[in-house]
Amino acid sequence: MSREGFTGYTRGEARTPTARALHFANFGPFGAIARLPWSIILLIVGVGLTGVAMLFSVGWDPVAQAPSPDEADLWRDQITRLGVGFVLMICLALLPLGIWARFAWPAYAVVIVLLVMVDFFGVMGGGAARWLKVGPIILQPSEPAKLAVTMALASYYQRMMPTNGQSPPLLVHGGALLIMLVPAALVFKQPNLSTALALAASGAMIIFFAGIAMRWVAAAIGIGLLSVPAIYTFVLEPYQRERVDTLIAGITGEATNGLGESYQIEQAKIAIGAGGFSGRGYLQGIQSQQEYVPEQQTDFILTIIAEEFGFIGAVGLLAVFAFLFVWSFRVAARNKSWFGRLATIGATSTIAFFAIFNSGMVLGLLPVLGMPLPLISYGGTALITVMACFGLILSAHLHQDEKLSSRGLF
Amino acid sequence: MARKNSPEADFDRRLLLAMGAGGAVFATLVGRLSQLQFFEAEHYRKLADENHIRLVLAPPERGQILDRFGRPLASQRQAGRVSVVPERLDDPEATLLQLSKFIDLPESRVKRVLEEIQTNRIRRASFVPVTVVQELSYEEFARLRVRAVEMDGVDVQMASTRSYPRGRDFAHVLGYVARASADDLTRLAEGRSPDELKTFEELFRHPDIRVGRQGMERFAEDWLRGRPGRRRVVTNAHGRPMQELEQDPTNAAVAGKDLFVTIDAELQRVAIERFEGESGAAVLMDVASGDVLAMVSTPAFDPNSFVNGISGKDYAELRDNPMAPLYPRAHGGVYPPGSTFKMVVATAALEAGVVKTTDTVRCGGSYRFGNRTWHCWKKGGHGTMNMHNGIKHSCDVYFYEIARRTGVSKIAEVAHKFGFGETFVLGMTGGRSGLVPDPAWKLKARGEPWFEGETLNFGIGQGQLGVTPLQLALMTARIAATGAPLKPKLIGFGPPSDEDKMLDAPLDPAIMEIQKAGMYGVTSEPGGTGYRSGDLGLGGPRLAGKTGTAQVRRISAEERAKGIRGGASIARELRDHALFVAYAPTDNPRYAVSVIVEHGEGGSRTAAPVGRDILAAAIKMDSGRTPVYAKRASVTPSTDGKPDGDPV
Incomplete structure (x- = not known):
């Protein structure tokens, strides 16, 4: 990534044809690298490093005043994964959108096959079949599914978007719904509710941005709200129902017994609340250091940030996420192809869905589901998926003017 | 430029809409x-x-038990202890194997430790240490101190543990302590508030805490236990103390x-040694104060072996030992008193006024009543006997004759006046009342009327009559x-034993003088059955006593005909018990003693010398002198755990 001899545009935002024509940064792979939005990439890596620092804190032994030997792997693992994810993100960012679009359907097909196989031959883990074991390789196809469904839907609309300047007919949106629902249903069956919801959410966002009539949007929201009691009664497992009950009790301020389902969320609230406005300080979070919050290295990592860095730290982190999403939406708006726009919307929605749902869940506003906080929670596959999504967004940014043919996509 | 309602234009509008919604979500999160x-x-x-x-429980130090001169009988001792912390062990078995290279670690112990580790893991309390060996020898402690540093999860430290420095000597008086069992908790929980109960359960789970299981340790549990304190510590979510x-x-x-x-530990030692391995019991008390100065039951067990849990094998060995070391003979052993009971019969006869001391009975070696014959111990008979000679020769x-004249009810009444048939707790466990039979008892227990012939047996301390030393x-x-x-x-100084009554039923001093004279005759007049044991060997004072032989088995008529009257001709466990009661000095009695030598055959031959030597030792050592707690005994004892008047 040599920037030797680079004299001009730092963000690759050279948009006038004259500047583009003359500068070396506009040619070859070095040029593409130079045109990447490095300040945004720095922000993404910065959030990832915050996660590493928080994992270091989770593994801190407050008595020995040293890293606990048992938990030292946490941050070391994470920083390795962050490095791998970073390289992957940059590589994906350099891929032209045409290549993304061409691989959309093959990727979608492979993912569907893998998901079907998981449902039939999957390795059980935590009461659900989520993994496929192929020799020494363990695959979790629901993770690449997030990206594949986004690419497939974007590619689908790229092909089906009418050339006469009209919105696509309802039937086209129906097809999109089907493309989204098949993998979502397969993932839901594993069962992996959080990923199924993420697939549905990002798919819905793509259909929404593809221009489905507002009355259908309103109808969908209406039906969704009306079916909440039915879902609660017939679809949710008993343990999921209990989580919803706990949540409602927590929000309405009803007394909970502080054990079982409500223990985790109670302890999380205590950790966050005890952090106060400015926090207890790095490595000083008593609630967190003494292991009161279960799953603190994964889904509940926001609690240690809120305890050690307080309101300022937690809001600061949410603001950084918000900024990244707004920036991504702007990338979508500027892209010239429907594929680029909708793929960016899908990728952004996936990340945003996890960020919002995770924060809401940790803050006791949403039921507890296995939702990691993007870039920060401990765990390899989720981190790689998020970095790949950012790779797609960066690619859409880098290739915003790329003209895409609608042919050859099917 | 795209048209106003083109998908492109719509896209931008919807983008704004989505950002607005996102803003609302952001505001909600920040609001929360x-x-x-x-x-x-x-x-x-x-x-x-x-x-x-x-607030973590701080265990109290258990109170000591001391003898009347302040010698420790049960105390807390600092001993090296090795324990393992389950959560710090990768392979518990390997660690224990390694430990067994430095310390004595039997297989059974290893098994129990492994089980306890497993239990702690299941209870998610892997940070709670499991004791491997409670008491290390000094060498083991020194060796492990150096080595344990290299062994992960092994802790070697000093800990407080109950110890009985005089071992077996006080096994039946003091009893022992042990780790609290579920039964102990239920027993101690009675009448306590739920709050107290919680502290209690926590207290008795502490590795340093033991509960009195037997004897005085159990009786005085509340007095000895103390009150746990609380230490403020930071704990993590699993309850592990961090800071x-x-x-x-x-x-x-x-x-x-x-x-x-009230016991004099040195006198106790002398008395036990005097038994020379024979099984039996002896009780010596101060005549004036009622202080028990020696209370021997032999053989005994070592209470130290119970403190950290006795192995099933060792316990079975104690339980099945034919010499019955677990049996508290002195206060829980019930024997027929034999001839030692004759003073009671004589007292009853005089109180009833059916005989005068000068009345004589002719002894020809047997006594005919109804259609049965009762024999005297002396085959040829004693000739003419008055009361003094009757006691002296134990005729x-x-x-x-005098028992028949007095009648069973009167004898039983006087026996109760002396304390027979009553349980004396005195702060111990395992005490028994024995049995003083009478017609009412017989009708109830056997459904039969009293036969007058039984009164004759009663008169020589045999039959249903059972007494403790x-x-x-x-x-x-x-x-x-x-x-x-x-x-x-x-x-001497401790919790009151309310169950124990004062023995204050009136006894006529004149009648008592007659009994004393009879007992003097036994040991100090030629022809007395205990004449050989009358001299204390202190160059002056003599003792007065009464011998006794308690039949373990009836001698049948055929055996009697063959000349078998016991002794070496029958198996040990069927031989008679030898008894002796005595007081000394004769002119100004200070000490009274009772001795039973199980299967010792004749009271005069085996029990009397033991009784004499114990009395002599008590006089020589002046065991009855003022105890060290005398000043404190006036302090009203309280049981609420306040250290009022802690003895020095």
């Missing part, structure tokens, strides 16, 4: 954060403190109170004190 971290922060800060600051905080002195543990027994025929000592003490009231005591 400010609620938790700003408006309710104090509330949650308090909850967090309650979460992690815990000590500043301590509140009012919350410190209060040690248990010391307890003094059975004389006592058949402790009761015999009390009887002797009351005779020696010429009938003065007597309050038997074993706890």
Whole structure:
């Protein structure tokens, strides 16, 4: 990534044809690298490093005043994964959108096959079949599914978007719904509710941005709200129902017994609340250091940030996420192809869905589901998926003017 | 430029809409954060403190038990202890194997430790140490101290443990302590509030804490235990202490109170040695104060082996030992008193006025009543006997006659006056009342009327009559004190033993003088059955006593015809018990003693020399002198755990 001899545009935002024509940064792979939005990439890596620092804190032994030997792997693992994810993100960012679009359907097909196989031959883990074991390789196809469904839907609309300047007919949106629902249903069956919801959410966002009539949007929201009691009664497992009950009790301020389902969320609230406005300080979070919050290295990592860095730290982190999403939406708006726009919307929605749902869940506003906080929670596959999504967004940014043919996509 | 309602234009509008929704979500999250971290922060800060600051139990030091001169009989000793912390062990079996290279670690112990480790893991309390060996020898401790540093999860430290420095000597008096079982908890929980109960359960789970299981340790549990304190520590979510905080002195543990027994430990030692391995019991008491100065039951067990849990094998060995070391003979052993009971019969006869001391009975070696013959122990008979000679020679025929004249009810009444048929707790466990038979009892227990022939057996201390060595000592003490009231005591300074009554039923001093004269005759007049044992060997004072032989098995008529009267001709466990009761000095009685040598055959031959030597030792050592707790005994004992008047 040599920037030797680079004299001009730092963000690759050279948009006038004259500047583009003359500068070396506009040619070859070095040029593409130079045109990447490095300040945004720095922000993404910065959030990832915050996660590493928080994992270091989770593994801190407050008595020995040293890293606990048992938990030292946490941050070391994470920083390795962050490095791998970073390289992957940059590589994906350099891929032209045409290549993304061409691989959309093959990727979608492979993912569907893998998901079907998981449902039939999957390795059980935590009461659900989520993994496929192929020799020494363990695959979790629901993770690449997030990206594949986004690419497939974007590619689908790229092909089906009418050339006469009209919105696509309802039937086209129906097809999109089907493309989204098949993998979502397969993932839901594993069962992996959080990923199924993420697939549905990002798919819905793509259909929404593809221009489905507002009355259908309103109808969908209406039906969704009306079916909440039915879902609660017939679809949710008993343990999921209990989580919803706990949540409602927590929000309405009803007394909970502080054990079982409500223990985790109670302890999380205590950790966050005890952090106060400015926090207890790095490595000083008593609630967190003494292991009161279960799953603190994964889904509940926001609690240690809120305890050690307080309101300022937690809001600061949410603001950084918000900024990244707004920036991504702007990338979508500027892209010239429907594929680029909708793929960016899908990728952004996936990340945003996890960020919002995770924060809401940790803050006791949403039921507890296995939702990691993007870039920060401990765990390899989720981190790689998020970095790949950012790779797609960066690619859409880098290739915003790329003209895409609608042919050859099917 | 795209048209106003083109998909492109629509896209931008919807983007704004989505951003608006996202803004609302962001505002909601920030609102919630400010609620938790700003408006309710104090509330949650308090909850967090309650979460992690815990009051951990600080165990109290158990009170000591000392003898009347302050010699420790049960004390707390610092001993090296090795324990393992399950959560720090990768391979518990390997660690224990490694430990067994440095210390003695039997297979059974290893098994139990592994089980306990497993239990702790299941209870998610892997940080709670499991004791491997409670008491290390000095060499083991020194060796392990060096090695344990290299072994992960192994802790070697000094810990407080109960110890009985005099071992077997006080096994049946003091009993022992043990780790509290579920039964112990149920027993101790009675009448306690739920709050107290919680502390209790926590206390008895502590590895340093033991509960009195038997004897005085059990009786005086509340007195000895003390009150646990609380230490403020930071704990993590699993309850593991992480860090000590500043301590509140009012919350410190209060040690248990010391307890003094009336026994002279040195006299006890002499008495036990005097038994020379024979099984039996002896009780020596101070005639004036009622203090029990020696209380021997032999053979005994080592209470130290119970403190850290006795192995099933060792316990079975004790339980199945034919010499019955677990049996508390002195206060829980019931024997027929034999001839030692004759003073009671004589007293009853005189009280009833059916005989005068000068009345004579002719003994021809047997006594005919109804269609049966009762034999005297002396084959050829004693000739003409009055009361003095009847006691001195222990003539059975004389006592058949006066017992028959007195009647069972009167004898039973007087026996109760001396304390027979009553249980004396004196702060111990396992005490028994024995049995004083009478017609009412027989009708109830056997559904039969009393036969007058049984009165004859009663008259020589045989038959259904059962007494304990402790009761015999009390009887002797009351005779020696010429009938003065007597309050038997074993706890010199400690919790009151309310169940024990004062022995104050009136006894005519004149009648008691007659018994004393008879007992003097036994040991100090030529022809007395205990004449050989009358001299204390102290160049002056003599003792007065009464021998006794308690039949373990009836000699049948055929055997009698063959000349078999016991002795070497029959198996040991069927031989008669030898008994002896005595007091000394004769002119101014200070001590009374009772001795039983199981299967010792003849009271005069085996029991009397033992009784004589114990009395002599008591006089020589002046065992009855003022005890060290005398000044404190006036302090009203309280049981609420306040250290009022802790003895020095």
